[in-house]
Amino acid sequence: MKYYILKRILIIIPTFIGITFITYLMIRLAPGDFTSLRAGVEGELKAGSLSKEIFEQEKKLYGLDKPVIVGYAEWFYKTVKLDFGTSRKDGRKVIAHIADALPITLSLNIFSIIIVYIISIPLGIYSSIKKDTLQDRIISLILFLLYSLPSFWVALLLLKYLSGGDYLNLFPLGGLFSDWFDQLDIFQKAADLLWHLILPVTTLTYGGFAFLSRYTRATMLDVINQQYILTARAKGLSEQKVLFVHAFRNSLIPLLTLMATMLPGLLGGSVIVESIFSIPGMGMLAFESILSRDIPIIMAITSISAFLTLIGIFLADIMYAIADPRIRLEATQ
Amino acid sequence: MNFTRRYILHYICIVLIIVTSCTRFEAVRDPYTLYIHISAEPGHLNPITSNEAIASSINSYIYETLLDRDYDTLELKPQLATKWEISPDKLRYRFYLKKNIYWNDGKPFTADDIVYSFKVIKDPKVANAPLKVYYIDVKSVKKLSPYIVEFTYAKPYFLALEICGSIPIVPKHIFDDGTDFNTHKNNRFPIGTGPYKFVAWNTGKTIELVVNDRYWGQKPDIKRIVYKIIPEPNVALQMLKKGELDVMSLRPIQWVRQTNSNHFQESFYKFMYYQPYYNYIGWNARNPLFKDKNVRKALTMLINRQAILDSLLFGLGTVVTGPFYIHDKYYNHDIKPLPYDPVKAKEILRKAGWSDSNGDGILDKNGIPFKFTLTIASASKFAERLATILKEDFAKVGIYMDINRYEWAVFVNKVDKRDFDAVTLGWSLSWEGDPYQLWHSSQVKAGSNFCYFVNAEADEIIENARKEFDAQKRIKMYRRFHEIIHDEQPYTFLYCTPALVVVSKRFDNVLVHKRGLNYTEWKVTTQ
Numbered sequence: 001m002k003y004y005i006l007k008r009i010l011i012i013i014p015t016f017i018g019i020t021f022i023t024y025l026m027i028r029l030a031p032g033d034f035t036s037l038r039a040g041v042e043g044e045l046k047a048g049s050l051s052k053e054i055f056e057q058e059k060k061l062y063g064l065d066k067p068v069i070v071g072y073a074e075w076f077y078k079t080v081k082l083d084f085g086t087s088r089k090d091g092r093k094v095i096a097h098i099a100d101a102l103p104i105t106l107s108l109n110i111f112s113i114i115i116v117y118i119i120s121i122p123l124g125i126y127s128s129i130k131k132d133t134l135q136d137r138i139i140s141l142i143l144f145l146l147y148s149l150p151s152f153w154v155a156l157l158l159l160k161y162l163s164g165g166d167y168l169n170l171f172p173l174g175g176l177f178s179d180w181f182d183q184l185d186i187f188q189k190a191a192d193l194l195w196h197l198i199l200p201v202t203t204l205t206y207g208g209f210a211f212l213s214r215y216t217r218a219t220m221l222d223v224i225n226q227q228y229i230l231t232a233r234a235k236g237l238s239e240q241k242v243l244f245v246h247a248f249r250n251s252l253i254p255l256l257t258l259m260a261t262m263l264p265g266l267l268g269g270s271v272i273v274e275s276i277f278s279i280p281g282m283g284m285l286a287f288e289s290i291l292s293r294d295i296p297i298i299m300a301i302t303s304i305s306a307f308l309t310l311i312g313i314f315l316a317d318i319m320y321a322i323a324d325p326r327i328r329l330e331a332t333q
Numbered sequence: 334m335n336f337t338r339r340y341i342l343h344y345i346c347i348v349l350i351i352v353t354s355c356t357r358f359e360a361v362r363d364p365y366t367l368y369i370h371i372s373a374e375p376g377h378l379n380p381i382t383s384n385e386a387i388a389s390s391i392n393s394y395i396y397e398t399l400l401d402r403d404y405d406t407l408e409l410k411p412q413l414a415t416k417w418e419i420s421p422d423k424l425r426y427r428f429y430l431k432k433n434i435y436w437n438d439g440k441p442f443t444a445d446d447i448v449y450s451f452k453v454i455k456d457p458k459v460a461n462a463p464l465k466v467y468y469i470d471v472k473s474v475k476k477l478s479p480y481i482v483e484f485t486y487a488k489p490y491f492l493a494l495e496i497c498g499s500i501p502i503v504p505k506h507i508f509d510d511g512t513d514f515n516t517h518k519n520n521r522f523p524i525g526t527g528p529y530k531f532v533a534w535n536t537g538k539t540i541e542l543v544v545n546d547r548y549w550g551q552k553p554d555i556k557r558i559v560y561k562i563i564p565e566p567n568v569a570l571q572m573l574k575k576g577e578l579d580v581m582s583l584r585p586i587q588w589v590r591q592t593n594s595n596h597f598q599e600s601f602y603k604f605m606y607y608q609p610y611y612n613y614i615g616w617n618a619r620n621p622l623f624k625d626k627n628v629r630k631a632l633t634m635l636i637n638r639q640a641i642l643d644s645l646l647f648g649l650g651t652v653v654t655g656p657f658y659i660h661d662k663y664y665n666h667d668i669k670p671l672p673y674d675p676v677k678a679k680e681i682l683r684k685a686g687w688s689d690s691n692g693d694g695i696l697d698k699n700g701i702p703f704k705f706t707l708t709i710a711s712a713s714k715f716a717e718r719l720a721t722i723l724k725e726d727f728a729k730v731g732i733y734m735d736i737n738r739y740e741w742a743v744f745v746n747k748v749d750k751r752d753f754d755a756v757t758l759g760w761s762l763s764w765e766g767d768p769y770q771l772w773h774s775s776q777v778k779a780g781s782n783f784c785y786f787v788n789a790e791a792d793e794i795i796e797n798a799r800k801e802f803d804a805q806k807r808i809k810m811y812r813r814f815h816e817i818i819h820d821e822q823p824y825t826f827l828y829c830t831p832a833l834v835v836v837s838k839r840f841d842n843v844l845v846h847k848r849g850l851n852y853t854e855w856k857v858t859t860q
Contacts, residue, residue, distance in 0.1 A: 032742025036749055038384055038463050053779070054469075058462040061515075090376035091516030100536050159568060164575040173572050174563065175538060275564040280374075280537020284564070293742055 008317060012310045017076070019306040020299065024072045027295055028064075034088045034293045035059050062088065062295075075299060085296035087289075094300045097285060104176060105269040105281035111197060112204040113262065120209045121255070124216025125248060131221065139213070147210035155203045155276045162199065171199050174278035200277045204270060215258070219251040226250075257319050263312035264305050362576075364839065364857050365556035370569045370581035374537060374562045377520035380501035381453055384463040386761075391560060394542060394852070396525035399428050399447075400498030404846035407764055409498060413442065413526065417498065423489040423802060426497045430480040434549055436504045437530040444476040449505035453514055460515050466770075467496055474500075489800050491807065492767055528553050528853050538562060553853040555840075573601070579837040580850075588833045589647040604834045605649070606845050609658035609766070612715075612759035613824040614707070614723075618785040620754050622705055627685045629822040633671045634678035635726055642828055645718050650828035655815040656772065658762050659829045660847070662804070663811035668819045670826075679730050689731050696731040704733040705754035708747055711738035716757050751783050757827075764848075768814060769795050772823075786823035 035058045056065075063071055078085060084094035123143070127136045159174075161167045172178065176196045177189075184192060223229065224247050232242045269283025282301070289297035375388035380396050383389070401412040411417075414428040434442040451474040453459055470487040477483055484497040507519050523531045528550065529542035540560040544553055561578060563569040570587055572578045574597065583592065592603060616623035616632065623629055638652045654671075657664040682688075687696040687703055696703040707723065709716035720736045727734045734755075739747060747753050760771070769776070773795050776782035794814045801807045818824075834850065836843050841856040 030743070031746035032740075032744075033746075035460070035462055036745055037742055054462045054465045057457055058460050061458060061460055086516050087376075091513075091520055156565075156567060159571060163571065166574065169575070173575065173577065174565075174568055276568060278538075278563050278565070278568065280562075284537075291740070291742065 004321065005318065008314050012314065015310060016303070016306055020076070020079075020303050021072055023302045023306075024075060024295075024299060025068055027293065027298055028068045028071065030293070032293055033059065033064055034062070034295075035064075037292055079299075079303060084300040087297050088294045089289075089292060089297075094296045097297060098282075098300060098304070101269070101280060101282045101285045102267070104279060105283070106266060107193075108197065108200060108204060108269070108273075108279070108281065109266045111201045112208070113266075115201060115205045116208040116212055119205075120212035121216050123209065124213035125220055125243070127213065127217045128220035128224065129243065131217075140210075143210040143213060146206045149207070151203050151207065151270070152272045152276060154206065155199070155273060158199050158202065159276070172196050174276070176279060200273055200279060203273050203277075216251065216255065219254050220247060223247045223251045257316045263315070264309040267301075267305050267308060363557065364859065365554070367555045367558045367840075367852060367855070368577065368579045369558060369560050370573070370578045371540075371560045371562055372564055372566065372569070375540075378523040378531070378540075379503065379517070379520040381450065381464060381503060382459060382461045382515060382520065384461075391540060391542075392523065392525075393527075394529040394558065395523050395527045395531055396501065396503070397527045398499050398502055399430075400495070402764055402848060404848045404851055407847055409495060413502070414498070417494070419494065423493070424486045426484040426486070426494060427477070428482050428484075428498070430482070431549065432480055434526050435547055436507075436526055437524045437545060438504075438507070439547075440504065440506050442502075442504075442526055443479045444482045445479070446502050446505045447482045447500065448474050448476050449509055450500060450502045453503070453508070454500070456514070458514070464501070468500075471497065489802070491799060491802055492765065495765060529558060551853070554856045555852060558852065573835060573837075576837075579839060581835055583833040583835060585647050585649045585830075585833065588649065592835060600838055602836045602838060602843055604836065604843075604845050604850070605831045606834075606847075606849060607651075607658075607660055607829055607831050608849065609661065609762035609764060610759060611653045611658070611762075611829045612757065612827045614755055614757045614827065615784040615824045616755050616822075617751065617753055617783070618787075618823060619751070620705065621701070622703060622754070625685050626821050627681050628687070629825070630671060631678040631681040631685070632732075633822055633825040634674045634681070635730060635732075636723060636825055637673040637726070638670065638825075638827060639673070641719060641722055645715060645722075646828070646830060649833065650830040653826045653829050655818050655826060656768055656824075657766055657811065657815065658764075661762075661764075661766065662808055663766065663815070665812040665815035665819075667812075668815060671822075675726075675730055682730070694731055695733050702733065703731065704735070706735040706737050708737045708739065708744065708753040708756045710741050710744040710758075712741060719757060748783055751785075756783075767795075767799065768811070769799060772814075772818070784823050786818075786821065788817055788821060791817050791821075 035055050059065055063074065066074075075085075084098075086093055087097055123139055127139050130136045158171075163169065163171045163173045172195065176193060178184075178192050178196075181189065181192060224243075229242060229247055232246045233239075237246075267282055269279075269281035269286070271283040271287045273279070274281045274283045285297065286301045288294075289301070371387050373387060375383060375385045375391065377383055378388055378392055378395065380389070380392045383392075397412050399412060399414040400409045400417070402408065403410050411431075413431055413434060415431050416429050418427040418429075419425070420427075428447075430442070430444060430447075436442055451468075451471070454461060454464060454468050470490060470493075472485045472487050475483045475485070484493075486493045486497075490496075504524050507524055508514060508517055512518075521534055525531075526545075526549075528545055528548050530545045531541075532543050533539070533541040535541075539562065542558040542560075544556045546552075561572075563572060563578075566584055566587065569578065569581055570583070570591060573581050588603070588605075592601070614636075616629050618624055618629075623632075642648060642650050642652065651659055652670045653659050653664075654668045655665060682696060686698045688698075689696050691697065693702075707720050709720050711717075717738070720734075724734045724736060748756060748758070771781045772786055772791060773780070773782065774787040774792050777785050777787065791814055794810050794817075798807050798810045798814075801810065832849065836850070839858060841858045843850065843855055
């Protein structure tokens with residue numbers, strides 16, 4: 001087992017280098033760069049703003065004249081020292097950008113995941129108990145309907161009808177805090193944040209119910225058909241006990257490993273939700289930095305999420321190994 | 334049982350949280366605060382390194398420069414200078430500075446700040462390529478006394494006064510501290526001399542200015558300006574209706590469809606005014622298809638510009654015929670747009686040798702079919718819809734057009750490398766233009782003349798006009814130049830489209846000048 005863990009950890013290093021190198025290569029090879037982009041905005045250039053020599057001179061300033069491999073080596077050397085560099089756009093440290101955006105995205109995602117789990121798991125269990133009945137079908141139908149609704153459309157409808165202007169005025173129109181946030185006490189602050197989170201979290205969650213509840217339903221059904229459930233029933237346990245003590249606990253294992261793989265997903269923000277609700281999270285940060293070829297930010301985000309993905313996979317593997325003796329056995333060989 | 338009960342408990346908790354959080358917090362809004370919508374966050378607010386439109390508009394309330402353009406006449410007038418002198422050879426520009434001007438931190442403004450700013454602009458280590466281009470011909474800036482500076486130009490140039498007078502000025506005592514200029518901490522904490530001073534930047538949310546109590550000029554009535562960053566235009570409009578924004582620019586569809594209710598008109602002014610801009614379709618003359626000016630004329634006559642304007646932009650705009658801003662004195666109004674006339678266009682094409690000789694439905698000449706690709710920026714909805722209409726209209730006369738969409742960064746790269754057949758784009762111009770960068774034959778390789786427009790007479794006019802200091806003579810020259818451009822049709826000129834702005838009726842004295850709106854003169858109405 002120790003050997004297995006060590007092996008898994010060692011594999012992470014070359015994989016990480018591979019992922020980041022390919023990313024760096026792709027950005028450098030992609031046409032367009034930050035300097036020439038400054039000649040204009042979408043569909044509109046500033047008259048007289050293009051001059052080759054001066055632009056070439058500026059590219060040197062950012063090392064864009066160096067070969068890709070040298071550029072990557074320099075980046076890697078700095079990153080190992082945890083220096084992610086500064087953003088091209090505003091000269092701020094990349095770390096500061098991530099420190100601004102990450103808590104926002106994390107809080108949105110954690111809320112959404114909790115809500116998805118709280119709603120989907122009971123629904124999944126219910127569907128598995130009522131397998132193939134009318135209730136099961138109606139639940140599936142509704143969940144799949146929700147799943148198919150495009151989020152930008154739902155988000156705009158929610159805002160239009162629930163956030164003032166011409167219709168109901170129940171929720172704020174965007175952002176995470178009110179303008180008067182600083183004057184509130186701690187409970188009011190929490191309430192204010194929640195009040196702002198309701199619509200974005202709704203938009204982020206409604207599409208997620210279908211997957212998780214179907215997944216729960218399937219794993220539950222797997223377990224329910226096992227012989228030990230039959231045994232439990234045979235020894236006269238109540239149906240509740242059979243379901244929640246014996247069946248559900250066993251079906252939890254795959255759900256837990258699913259959570260481990262969700263670790264890197266926590267970092268990723270939704271560009272659509274963030275831009276509609278004016279939330280400056282990781283999604284917008286990544287999206288804008290790619291469009292503007294802001295290499296330091298792109299690289300920082302990729303390497304952090306690559307690292308977390310690898311850790312997530314690693315944890316999932318370890319969990320499997322702990323949960324399933326067959327994997328453990330194979331690993332020691 | 335246990336389990337379900339626990340679940341029910343959780344649900345109740347959540348519902349409780351939601352209900353309590355719905356309690357609304359009312360805050361009294363200060364009527365002297367102006368809320369302005371911006372759709373994207375500027376990187377920073379250093380006038381030397383930033384060239385984003387949003388940053389310049391915010392900076393115009395924080396930073397000042399030697400000369401300013403009058404809001405109505407558009408003539409240059411003193412701002413931080415009291416007067417200026419031009420040497421007879423038109424190479425030296427001397428500015429006398431106002432005394433007793435202070436930066437927001439209390440330090441006096443002197444000639445040293447200007448000399449330092451110029452040094453920084455020219456510094457190869459400073460990332461300001463778009464600005465550097467303008468200062469190529471400025472050789473030096475000298476301090477003659479703490480309140481006199483002299484700019485030396487390499488050659489006489491009619492825009493020299495404007496370029497010298499509009500030099501972005503940053504405080505030397507703040508920026509000259511040995512740290513890197515590109516990443517200086519005050520890039521995001523500007524210190525200027527203008528009517529407002531910067532107070533706060535909430536990343537991704539707001540940028541806030543307050544009135545500068547020590548301002549040398551007329552103090553504005555509005556005490557605080559808050560720029561709110563709202564990326565989604567529909568959401569911004571809703572915020573405006575809700576009273577959370579006072580000023581925003583509309584998209585044509587919002588102007589026409591979503592802001593006409595009586596209720597809206599009661600609370601908001603709607604302003605439409607033109608700014609120096611036009612869009613166009615550029616024909617790459619290096620492509621054999623577009624080499625002949627008659628072909629380019631025929632193409633223009635195949636494009637129903639007025640109908641496209643009416644259907645895509647709800648008629649909000651004017652068809653233009655040449656390379657100047659339509660309300661600029663140089664624009665030649667005697668030239669009428671080429672008419673939409675497919676029959677005549679086909680005739681011109683036939684005379685130019687294009688006919689469908691093999692009967693495949695596509696025009697050809699010497700065995701080459703009339704097939705090309707229009708390159709557009711994928712995020713531009715206007716370009717997308719325009720391209721679709723053109724494709725259909727061209728197909729009717731036997732011209733096959735493909736559409737290539739590229740992300741903006743790639744698009745700019747293609748244009749820069751001259752790797753396109755035809756392209757649609759817009760130019761945002763300055764108030765007083767010089768066609769050199771866009772139209773002089775020397776600019777076909779590395780400048781902005783990417784459609785390979787080469788014309789000896791045009792070159793001569795452009796060169797002579799640069800040295801001509803008599804505005805009347807320049808007007809004559811540029812109007813002739815406009816004629817040449819119209820005759821050559823290197824572009825099919827499309828439209829000058831107006832700015833569409835809504836302002837809350839909380840304010841009075843909201844005037845539309847030639848230069849646009851000026852927040853410093855607005856008055857707050859106190860009901």
